[in-house]
């Protein structure tokens with residue numbers, strides 16, 4: 001079954017064509033990498049799939065989990081918000097609240113609003129949140145203020161909230177670009193685990209191509225708002241990547257070919 005279907009989606013900001021007639025389908029259970037040079041349209045595409053923004057023109061359409069979330073430049077009501085979780089590079093957590101409370105927020109939408117607002121979660125809801133923190137490998141930080149977590153721990157706490165939310169799709173916008181290699185690997189390992197064990201569809205934008213190759217069977221590459229490649233990650237050639245990233249590529253590292261961060 002199709003989890004995400006984007007067809008003929010375009011978006012302009014002034015003179016910039018951020019999305020130019022983009023069409024992609026992601027099937028349930030896939031883990032797909034979204035790559036491309038800075039400004040190629042990755043975040044814009046993610047915001048549109050997440051239902052945070054509407055595209056331009058009559059032709060564009062986004063269907064998520066069988067429900068039309070936008071068409072002809074209009075966001076639809078009743079789109080499956082709770083079934084889709086989005087995590088960003090930063091600002092996923094409320095810094096002054098404990099990690100556990102941030103994860104418990106994943107229950108909102110399933111508990112009566114007054115209970116959520118007052119922070120009145122049941123024992124079993126708390127156990128579920130603690131269990132989710134264990135699954136992402138950070139059970140010991142539950143009582144800490146979120147603002148005290150490292151970047152990688154913050155990403156993993158946001159993934160734990162996704163588990164509590166029981167989201168069916170997780171869209172992660174550059175979740176590892178600010179992390180050191182070992183933290184990045186831990187976050188990618190967690191994404192891969194929830195993908196295989198919980199069958200959560202994962203769409204993850206990445207600056208480091210090597211992670212796409214290592215963790216995602218399929219890669220979608222964007223260039224100037226268009227889909228430049230959509231296929232097996234193993235078939236991404238270095239010459240294609242050099243062209244994709246233009247002048248900003250290419251340096252070799254012991255982890256493979258990565259775009260420079262400059």
Ligand SMILES: Nc1ncnc2c1ncn2[C@@H]1O[C@H](COP(=O)(O)OP(=O)(O)OP(=O)(O)O)[C@@H](O)[C@H]1O
Pocket residue numbers: 013016017018036037038039040041042043044045
């Ligand atoms: N709200 C906005 N207003 C004006 N221009 C925008 C806006 N959002 C995106 N753009 C432009 O659209 C283009 C695509 O941006 P987008 O953030 O989607 O790229 P990206 O591939 O995610 O880049 P990066 O890897 O640097 O995050 C860029 O030229 C950007 O400047």
